[in-house]
Amino acid sequence: MSGFPTPNPYGSNRKRRSPVGAVVIAVIVIAALVQTCAKDDSGSGSSGNANEGLADVPNGCTAVDAASSPEKVELLTKLAATFNRSAAAKEGGCTVIRVQKKSSGVATAALAAGWKDPAVDxxxxxxxxxxxxxxGAVLNFRLEKDGQPAMAPADAKPFMLTPLVLAMPKPMAEALGYPATPIGFADLIALSQDPDGWASKGHPEWGKFKLGKTNPNFSTSALSATIAQYYAATGKQSGLSLEDLNDPKVEEFSRAVESSVVHYGDITLTFLNNWFKNDARGTALTYVSAVAVEEKSVIDYNRGNPDGITDPGERPRPPKVPLVAVYPKEGTLFSDNPFFVLEAPWVTDAQKKGARAFERFVQEPANQRQVLEFGFRPGNxxxxxxxxxxxxxxVNPTEPQTELQVPSPPVLAGVIDKWAEHRKSARVLLVIDVSGxxxxxxxxxxxxLDLAKEAAVGALGQFKDDDEVGLRVFSTGIGPDTHSDYVDLVPIGTIGVNGETLRAKIRSLIPTNGTPLYTVARDSHAEMRKSYDPSRINAVLLLTDGRNEDERNKDLDATLAALGEGNEGQATSPVRLFPIAYGxxxxxxxxxxxxxxxxxxxxDASNxxxxxxxxxxxVSNF
Amino acid sequence: MVTRVLAVLAAVAMVVGAIVVRANLDNNGAGGTTSPTTLRIVCATELAAVCEALDGQVGTTVEDASTTAARLTTVGDGQEPPLDGWLVTAPWPEIVDGARSRAGSEPFLDVGDVLARSPVVLAVNTTRSKVLAARCNAEVGWKCVGDAAGVAWQDLPNGRPEWGPVKVGHPPATTAGGLTIAGAAAVGYFDGSTDLSATELADRGFQNWLRRLESGPQIPGSPLLTMLSRPSAFDVVGALEAEAGPAIATASATKPVLLYPSPVATADVVLATSDGGAGRRVAELLAGTAARRALAAAGWRVDGVPPAAGIRTSVKLPTTSNLPEPDVLDALRSAVEQAGR
Incomplete structure (x- = not known):
């Protein structure tokens, strides 16, 4: 695609022509327009079947698709609808903006692979x-490694901003001197390594310092927090290098930090929702001590809406124990929500022009004020x-005082790789429904079952060699007399040793009888608690496609009570149960x-x- | 029978119509020299407002100066250049012709008079500017800023530990403004001398200083706008007044202090053309009211046009740009790129 303009085939210098000529010209113009529209549509990839819910594109208009990270998709969709009705969308043609939700990591992978399957992506x-x-830097790095040109331009403008903060229950932050004393990553990491835990700060009732983290492969705040953790290990504020990551002292520091993690979450919203539920139970202070999240999440939480989404009929209710945002004294990183108009082979000039018009529209002060409603800082x-x-x-609008430098793309990739090595090991029982x-x-x-087997075998690749995984299947009457509803096919052992056996056993599963859901959930959880390993994240992953069909055990309340005894905020040996609702x-x-x-x-895997x-x-929770 | 006659008439009409259309297209398209719609103007990114003002009258493209320069450098002798006019800051056209000469090609750009100007400024975090001024013996200039870059604020008198290191930013030297700023910084380092050569740029002391200056955060987008929306990102930003003046005037947050480091250097907007006829028409367009107003509204100083808000006309501009020669600036561009790695 040339960066230089080509003459407009439908030029504005109209002359008086004969009626016949006018008709012919009209035919030519219409044909040309139809051709143009067809090109734009195919250019936007709008012909696939993954377009459900996307706005219709009238004839003569150009579809401009936007892939947005989840936290702003609601706002961008709203702005797109306003834009599509505005005069700005009609300047020099007609543009229809269509917004789809795509988490940052997933979109990066899809773009690096050429976004080849619009039906899926x-x-x-x-x-x-x-x-x-x-x-964007990671994407360009991956493309460069594959000999491809960059797609994410360097001059992208931020749409809205939010800094990474350490969310802490206010009493805990105050115990560390908040707000007068600046608190940093290094302070919290030191506390996490203190065997006396919160007792060293005069609060033995809070137990050990517990850190909550999310998975940097999926979560931007987790990636930022992990970068900050490595900076804290080196004492640097800029110039983090691959040599730093491979420094044995840095590795030791990182492993120690990860060992204090109570558990991982796939995204911060999972953490915040659980924290909020623990607050309702009065266990907010023993569930977790600090979690690295975006500033806007602290606002959402304190408004009583931890996931930032107000469902119909929901009445947000502030928590009993509010959180405060600690802006790390070493500096922090920003989520700057850039607006990349992609330099991708499928993007046409008309789409670029439409995208630029939308970019100008969202930067207008009236539209930028809307980002505040969602707890973000304006980009303008x-x-x-x-x-x-x-x-x-x-939160404090005058903070932060300084920032940590975003490492170069190779170092960013190295941070993620190192995290996979250093993260706390897991001990997981896979419990799979093999009912009829x-x-x-x-x-x-x-x-x-075929699909579940393929997915389970694929997910085993996410575990590291010293993670421990076992396999149990369940269906009525499947097991021995002592517990007739389930059978252990592979005892818990390290993936390094058990990996191949697990894959073979999973592939050999066949469907059998009914679904004794309550019994297998209760027993599996209880057994994992009995053999609890404090050095690992202990969990049960239960996949089922049915309802409890066990006439011998229909007592849900008793099942929930038994599971609750192992709750993170209450028990010293917490085991979490992650069910997948399948079909x-x-x-x-x-x-x-x-x-x-x-x-x-x-x-929810109802599809x-x-x-x-x-x-x-x-699996990203482990 | 009637149907056949009508069909023949329609066929004849279509042929006649097609000939008329073809003749029209030929008239409009022949050599691209007779209709104003065929004029092609490329604006450097900093001058996008002018291209936007002219969009519809001519074909416009907005891109970084180095991108256009790379295209023009490789145009073969006798080949038609891909533009009729290039609106950019000096001395980018001279850099292109210099590169063409070195490659054995004919220089082909005619450079017109200066259309607008903008001085290089330093935007400094207000709270921290006093600490920096103390370090710089009251006169904050490029030499002192480069010396302080990356130094922990707490190591400066009255600096605070939570401010982290001194973070300096500026646009990349691949842009029109960025190269001007890099030139001003180099002149500042060499005590105001514009008579520089590759020898000075190879000086170890200068290279170390340049590395410190380039060690700041690499954040996509305009460093000045980043500083205004998140003051924690940069403590000092080099920019053109055209961007900084209006942006700071409308900024809602704590405004940075705007300094004009000595000697004041300027980005001078010129039009480079490659073809006599088309070039003259582009020059006429750019001398027109719409283009001049667009330049002034975008923060550039244009003779006879009221300046935008935030332009400090009390600061008088020097008669020349106070930048090194074009070939030295071109070498500086490479040096900056090396230093930033």
Whole structure:
């Protein structure tokens, strides 16, 4: 595509012509327009079947697709709708902006691979707005490694901003001197290594210092927090290098930090939702001591809306123990939500022009003021930072004072790789439903069990060699007399030793009888608690496609009570239960109650085709 | 029968129509020299406002100066250049012709009079500017800023530990403004001398200083706008007044202090053309009211046009740009790139 303009084929210098000539010209113009539109549509990748929910594109208009990270998709969709009706969208043609939700890491991977499958990934985007510009650097780095030109331009403007902060319950932050004394990553890491824990700060009742972290492969705040952790290990504030990452002292420091992690979450919202539920139970202070999140999440939490989404009928209620945002004294990193107008082979000049018009539109002060409503700081400096970014919501608009330098892309990739090595090891029991209904069709030519087996085998690759994993299957009457509802196919052992056996056993599973859900959930959880290993993250992953069909055990309350005894905020040997509701017949409501009882999260795979992604998300908690 | 006659008439009409259309297209397109719609103007990114003002009258493209320079450098002798006018700051056209000469090609750009100007400024975090001024013996200039870059604020008198290191930013030297700023910085380092050569640029002391200056955060987008929306990102930013003046005037947050380091250096906007006829028409367009107003509204100083808000006309501009020679600036561009790695 040339960067230079070509003459407009429908030029503005009209002359008086004969009627016949006018008709002919009209035919030519219409044909040309139809051709142009067809090109634009195919250029946007809008012909795939992944376009459900996307706006229709009228004839003569250019579809400009935008892939947005989840936290701003609601706002961008709203702005796109306003833009599509505005005069700005009609300047020099007609543009229709269509916004799709795509997490930053997933979009980076799809773009690096050429966004080859719009039917799965959604339409090929013209605009990409990940949570932070570092994702653009990672994309360009991956493309460069593959000999491809960069796609993310260096001059992208931020749409909105939010700094990474350490969210802490206010009493805990005050025990560390907040707000008068600056607190940093190094202070918290030192406290996490103190065997006396909070007792060293006069609060033995809070137990050990517990750090909450999310997975940097999926979460921007987790990536930022992990970068900050490595900076804290080196004492640097800029210039983090691969040599630093490989320094034995830095590695030792990093392993020590990870050992204090109570558990990982796939995304921060999972953490905040669980924290909020623990607050309701009065266990907020023993659930976790600090979690690295974006500033806007602290505002959402203190407003009583930890996931930032107000569901119909939801009445946000502030927590009993509010959180405060600690701006690390060493500096922090920003999620700057850049607006990349992609230099991708599928992007046409017309789409670029439309994207630029939308970019100008979202930068207008009236539209920038809307980002404040969502707890973000405006990207346009002409719009002041104001409510809700105020002290009453636990945040400070005059902070941070300095920033940590975003490392170069090779170092960013190295940070993620090192985290995978250093993260706290897991001990997980995979519990898979092999009831008769798993033999039903899940996709063309494959049963639900076939799809689940493929996803489970794929997910094993996410574990590291010294993670411990076992396999249990369940269905009524399947096991020995002592516990007739389940059978252990592979005892818990390290992936390094058990990996091949696990894969073989999973591949050999076949569907059998009914679904004794409550019994297998209760017993599996209890056994994992009995053999609890404090040096690891202990969890049960339970996949089921049905409802409890066990006449011998129909007592949900008793099951939930038993699971609750192992709750993160209450027990010294917490085991979390992550259920996957698989297929349309699964009892998602009950599974959510089970997950809540253990401060975990239930995952919805009611569409069997999504099971692979869901498995990936669940395993990212370990 | 009637149907056949009508069909023949329609066919004849279509042929006639097609000939008329073809004739029209030929008239408009022949050599691209007779219709104003065929004029092609490329604006450097900092001058995008002018291209936007002219969009519709001519074909416009906005891109970084180095991108256009790379295209023009490789145009073969006798080949038609891919533009009729290039609106950019001096001495980018001279850099292109210099590169062409070195490659054995004919120089082909005619450079017109200066259309607008903008001085190089330093935007400094207000709270920290006093600490920096104390370090710089009251006169904050490029030499002192480069010396302080990367130094912990707490190591400066009255600096605070939570401010972290002194973070300096400026646009990349691949842009029109960025190269001007790099030139001003180099002149500042060499005590105001514009008579520089590759020998000075190879000086170890200068190279170490340049590395410190380039050690700041690499954040996509404009460093000046980044500083205004998140003051924690940069403590000092080099910019053109055209960007900094209006942006600071409308900024809602604590405004940085705007300094004009001595000697004042300027980015001078010129039009480079490659073809007599088309070039003259582009020059006429750019001398027109719309283009001049667009330049002034974008923060550039244009003779006879009221300046935008935030332009400090009390600061008088020197008669020359106070930049090194074009070939030295070109070498400086490479040196900056090396230092930033």
């Amino acid at each position: 959604g339409p090929q985007p013209t605009i990409w707005s990940p949570a932070a510009s570092s994702w 400096p002409a719009v002041p930072v104001s409510a809700p970014i105020v002290a009453a919501n636990g 209904s798993m033999g039903e069709e899940g996709a063309a030519g494959a049963t639900k 349309s017949g699964a009892d998602l409501g009950v599974l959510e109650q089970m997950a809540d009882a253990t401060s975990a999260k239930a995952y 069997p085709a999504t099971i692979k992604d869901v498995f990936t998300n669940v």
